[in-house]
Amino acid sequence: MTIRVYNSLTRQMEVFEPIERGMVRMYCCGITVYDYCHLGHARTCLIWDVVRRYLLWRGYRVQYVQNFTDIDDKILNRAKNEGVSMEEISERFIEAYFEDMEALQVGRADSYPRATHTLNGIQRLITELEQKGFAYASQGDVYYAVRQFEDYGKLSGRKLEDLQAGASGRVETEDPDAPKKRDPFDFALWKGVKPSEPSWESPWGAGRPGWHIECSAMVREGMGETIDLHVGGEDLKFPHHENEIAQSEAVTGKPLARYWLHNGMVKVGGEKMSKSLGNFTTIRDLLARPVHPMAVRLFVLQADYRKPLDFTDEALQAATNGWQTLQDGLLFGYQYGEQLGWRVNLEDIAYRGGNVPVAEAWIERFSDVVDEDFNFAGGLAILFELAKELRKERNLLTHEGKTEVSPERLEVQWRILVTLAGVLGFKADWGGLETPATGGLSEAEVEGLIAQRQEARRAKNYGEGDRIRDELKAQGVILVDKPGGVTTWYRES
Structure with a gap:
């Protein structure tokens, strides 16, 4: 038996062959911890959790690493608005992340490196890029010289002349850093210190790392120069993963990953999920409806992981059933x-x-x-x-x-x-047979209605007995009246 995967880098199906026999090194781009996780995060984390589970079941050893971006403009803005520190925001939502993932039965990664814990590795990588002519300092910032990397665009299939600064919403269309750049396509590796923002000392002055360099450094520091699987959401393919490749491979001369896998995005009623459209749903809001966590897992896994997944009430009810x-x-x-x-x-x-x-x-x-x-x-x-x-x-x-x-x-x-x-990560509640699956009656509720029906029949109130029987049938519960006044039941297939 052979595993085959669709490699986003080559845009074709390939036989999966890890670098080290029997060992898989797998890195997942994690979340930026400034808010509660939403349905898109749920899909990403569930999919790659199950891939890891499946590889383990197939006999591989797996090193699974998922990072946290714990310094970012969005984190800083939230901290400023709430009058608290960046660290307080990050810690709050990292803790919330683990609560949400535990509720969905998502297993923990082997490690969760953070950007702020990888500063030495980040600075070392930037220094090497600078020495090799792929990076340059400018007014306290350091930028990656995109045109120096000949293979830029090989993952996304985009050509430089077609690219626009600000892809994936990480920078504004009107780039405030444009005067510092040699080329508008260049991106920041290190950002000079700004008033009231946290900063760290570096060879280029006080500042903080850019977004893309973080993952390159974390992969290299914790997993080596080339890994087997690099995974994440489709929205990260450009520019984040494209930039990771450019940064890492310019220094090592080796592939960053043998296989790149990307999961599709979650839509809500056919539209992109966003707060502005009012269709933004967090994991905890969804589970509080309530929706059974295993129904969410089923909803996610019942679709091809590479295709968009449309979240609707009807689809969720079907998954619940x-x-x-x-x-x-x-x-x-x-x-x-x-x-x-x-x-x-x-x-x-x-x-x-x-x-x-x-x-x-x-x-x-x-x-x-x-x-x-x-x-x-x-x-x-x-x-x-x-x-x-x-x-x-x-x-x-x-x-x-x-x-x-x-x-x-x-x-x-x-x-x-x-x-x-x-x-696949499904787990029934063995000790909780009286816990209802969302949308159905619990064992206790069924037995209670049967008792009411028996009482009505003893009082010769057959109309009420029939009403209860029909109510149970509408809920998919079929009653079987046996000799001696005994009533058993089963759920309809």
Whole structure:
């Protein structure tokens, strides 16, 4: 089995072959910590978290690094507006970042370097660029001489004559630094000190680093001159990633990364998400609706990671319903394993391999699909096959007291589902069976309505009993009245 990826640098599918056999070095451009994370951040962090999980499952060791930009104009502006320090703003939103990611079950990276913790490496890299003729000092600033790097534009496919200063919204269209530059396309590596702003001493005077140089220095300092995977949002391809390549490769003469992968942007109702349009949604606002975190994960993973993802209430509801289906399958063994004669240790329920052809077939199908450019949507389709079959057998077990499939095969399928769901980062609440999936009734609510119905029937209020039955059916809960006044139920497939 071979993993193939779409390399943004070559614009084609390629076989993934890491530099060191069995080891993947992966860097993700992280967030600028001046506000709460939004849906775009959720997509980026979820996608690359699952890529890391999948590589680990496929047997690779993975060094996963994600940075924080903790000095930036936006951070400084917020600090000024609130009358606090830059450090206070950064720390507040770094802490909020970890809270949001934990809520979404996004695993922690191996390290989170910060720009302010990498100043020596940043200054060393700028010095080397200056020595090699790729950088020049001007009135307290230092700029990268873009035209000196012959391959500039190779990632984005843009030509210098087509480029405009201010791409990606990082500088104004009217560039206030234009008089300091030799060429309008040059960009800042070091910015001279400004009144009331934090600064650090450097060979060029007090100041602070530019945005692009930070990641080049952090990659080099923590991972080496060439890494395997450099990932991030599509909006970073130009100018940020283009400038990273120019900075790093001008000094080392080596590729910064063998493979460049970019995830598509999130839209809201077909429009770009922005505060000015009033469609800006943070992760914590979304989860407070409430929306189940696993429904958000499902919403993100059900689309091709390279394509735009349109956030709508309808799409979110569909993901919520989909999570209910997956969760029903994941809870199957917990609810019915004992009845089927399984010995389920909930601390160790993953499939461990073995000579079980049906299990190996499911795993092979899953890996074959996902190996093709991390096709998580295709992998999800296989999870849904397993979950729906388990739910069908659950309904038969509830309704008829037996299953069509042997208990042994059901156990294997359940363990496979749990295993593959774990690869994609899905986790059911094993100890919280009474916790409702958003948009559905909890176990306790269903049982409470059944009790009300039984009380109504005992009082010969059959109209009320029928109303409760119909209400439950509308929620996807089917009642089964059995002899002796016993009522069981199951969720509709």
